[in-house]
Amino acid sequence: MGSQDNGEGVSRLEVRGLGSAVIRDVSLRLGPGEGLAVTGPSGSGKTSLFRAIADLDPNEGEVLLSGEARSRMPAPEWRRRVAYVPAEPAWWLETAGEHLPEGGAAMAKRLGLAPALLGKPVASLSTGERQRLALAAAFARAPQVLLLDEPTSALDEANRGDVEDAILEMLAGGAALLIASHDPAQVGRLGLAVLRMQDGRVAEAE
Ligand SMILES: Nc1ncnc2c1ncn2[C@@H]1O[C@H](COP(=O)(O)OP(=O)(O)OP(=O)(O)O)[C@@H](O)[C@H]1O
Numbered sequence: 001m002g003s004q005d006n007g008e009g010v011s012r013l014e015v016r017g018l019g020s021a022v023i024r025d026v027s028l029r030l031g032p033g034e035g036l037a038v039t040g041p042s043g044s045g046k047t048s049l050f051r052a053i054a055d056l057d058p059n060e061g062e063v064l065l066s067g068e069a070r071s072r073m074p075a076p077e078w079r080r081r082v083a084y085v086p087a088e089p090a091w092w093l094e095t096a097g098e099h100l101p102e103g104g105a106a107m108a109k110r111l112g113l114a115p116a117l118l119g120k121p122v123a124s125l126s127t128g129e130r131q132r133l134a135l136a137a138a139f140a141r142a143p144q145v146l147l148l149d150e151p152t153s154a155l156d157e158a159n160r161g162d163v164e165d166a167i168l169e170m171l172a173g174g175a176a177l178l179i180a181s182h183d184p185a186q187v188g189r190l191g192l193a194v195l196r197m198q199d200g201r202v203a204e205a206e
Contacts, residue, residue, distance in 0.1 A: 099133060
């Protein structure tokens with residue numbers, strides 16, 4: 001990975017002293033193409049950390065992308081650059097395909113979602129299909145930071161492999177990644193360092 005970090009999709013994420021109703025004083029740095037697996041027991045604050053970085057909950061502290069402070073960026077700009085995919089995504093449009101950005105069908109297909117499925121009501125999709133739809137929508141927007149909350153929890157091995165390949169490609173393209181995962185094998189396959197949360201704080205970074 002090159003050291004330049006101003007191109008689209010290439011980013012350096014810095015979190016300084018982030019706090020919210022749940023998390024306390026979290027700091028971390030990720031270079032372009034770097035990822036961290038966020039682990040820790042249920043309720044330790046993994047989702048809350050992602051939501052604070054994505055600016056979806058009230059929070060304090062500083063978050064910077066390639067040196068640019070989040071506080072100086074319009075919110076829509078931050079959302080375009082930083083993609084948060086919750087463990088249980090919400091849906092607001094009728095058909096599956098409507099949730100994809102322009103050109104997103106190719107990514108959906110890569111994750112095993114056939115074109116015919118995109119015309120179906122999103123409510124008729126299986127849990128695993130909806131999980132892949134949310135990921136395809138996020139990946140297709142080519143964000144600079146990916147915040148993925150247990151992204152393969154509802155997937156079989158083949159679909160999980162497709163998702164992991166796409167994640168590795170996003171990293172190779174220079175995106176920064178935080179992924180909540182309870183699966184040490186997955187953390188190994190993705191070649192990630194681990195940040196362990198406990199009671200809303202970073203317990204350990206290795
Ligand atoms: N806005 C909030 N205000 C106060 N408490 C909250 C808020 N959001 C979540 N919590 C609580 O904070 C704790 C951490 O929740 P969080 O969802 O971040 O944990 P997690 O590590 O992602 O857990 P899991 O592995 O089960 O998904 C939980 O006890 C939760 O009930």
